Amino acid sequence: MSIFSRRSFSHIPVLLYHSVSDDVLDERLTMDIISFKHQMNIIKKWGFKPITIEDYEKYRINRNRSMHKKVLITFDDGFEDNYTNAFPILSNNNFPAVVFLITGLINEKATWLENHPQLSEKKMLTWEQIKKMKKGNIAFGSHAVNHTNLSFLNRKELIIELGSSKEIIEKELNCRVSSLSYPFSAHSSPVIEIARKCGYTVAFAVDSGDNTAFRLNRTKCNGPESRFIFLLKLLGWYTFFINLKKRLIIRNVKSN
Numbered sequence: 001m002s003i004f005s006r007r008s009f010s011h012i013p014v015l016l017y018h019s020v021s022d023d024v025l026d027e028r029l030t031m032d033i034i035s036f037k038h039q040m041n042i043i044k045k046w047g048f049k050p051i052t053i054e055d056y057e058k059y060r061i062n063r064n065r066s067m068h069k070k071v072l073i074t075f076d077d078g079f080e081d082n083y084t085n086a087f088p089i090l091s092n093n094n095f096p097a098v099v100f101l102i103t104g105l106i107n108e109k110a111t112w113l114e115n116h117p118q119l120s121e122k123k124m125l126t127w128e129q130i131k132k133m134k135k136g137n138i139a140f141g142s143h144a145v146n147h148t149n150l151s152f153l154n155r156k157e158l159i160i161e162l163g164s165s166k167e168i169i170e171k172e173l174n175c176r177v178s179s180l181s182y183p184f185s186a187h188s189s190p191v192i193e194i195a196r197k198c199g200y201t202v203a204f205a206v207d208s209g210d211n212t213a214f215r216l217n218r219t220k221c222n223g224p225e226s227r228f229i230f231l232l233k234l235l236g237w238y239t240f241f242i243n244l245k246k247r248l249i250i251r252n253v254k255s256n
């Protein structure tokens with residue numbers, strides 16, 4: 001595949017965060033508070049504009065609008081620290097974002113991370129916190145009910161995971177939910193088909209989609225990362241950079 005074939009330059013970059021906490025139990029799922037604050041400052045300083053999920057959908061439909069320096073900030077899972085640590089920083093900057101909730105674990109703990117005893121004790125958001133965040137320009141989408149790999153489920157189970165998670169958020173928050181984030185980024189054809197049938201209009205994966213409406217790419221932001229790497233992510237050039245780096249390494253190995 002050509003390094004140019006993903007057309008990453010013509011899309012709005014979508015950033016993916018999980019937990020924002022100084023209790024960094026696993027760097028793949030956590031960004032410390034200072035690093036998160038620093039990244040939000042970079043967004044502001046360099047003149048990037050975070051947009052709402054509604055605007056993101058409009059930009060996707062109407063390609064004539066300028067996507068220049070627009071970015072969508074997303075969070076997966078709905079850890080409680082999204083409210084205690086990330087939300088105040090987002091609010092101070094007037095930045096909208098979208099949080100994808102595991103509806104079966106609201107007000108519970110991160111039990112799907114059972115292989116990591118300390119992480120599985122992490123608290124998830126409560127409805128009260130979610131409602132306060134909604135008033136502060138944070139939108140919510142579905143991350144299914146139980147955080148299972150959707151590609152292993154049958155149609156009936158998929159309807160429950162995708163349909164009832166959407167319904168419960170809509171009922172609690174009295175708003176339309178149109179966005180989904182696939183747990184573990186798993187999105188086989190039946191998963192996509194049921195997601196469409198349940199009424200979603202956009203669905204996000206992690207760096208594995210072709211950037212069509214139900215295979216939208218996101219770039220993970222976790223652990224401490226350099227300003228250079230974060231700027232590449234903001235510009236939508238990170239995948240291009242990584243692919244280029246891989247090619248150069250392969251070429252070097254072959255020529256040695």
Ligand SMILES: [Zn+2]
Pocket residue numbers: 076077143147183184
């Ligand atoms: Zn997840």
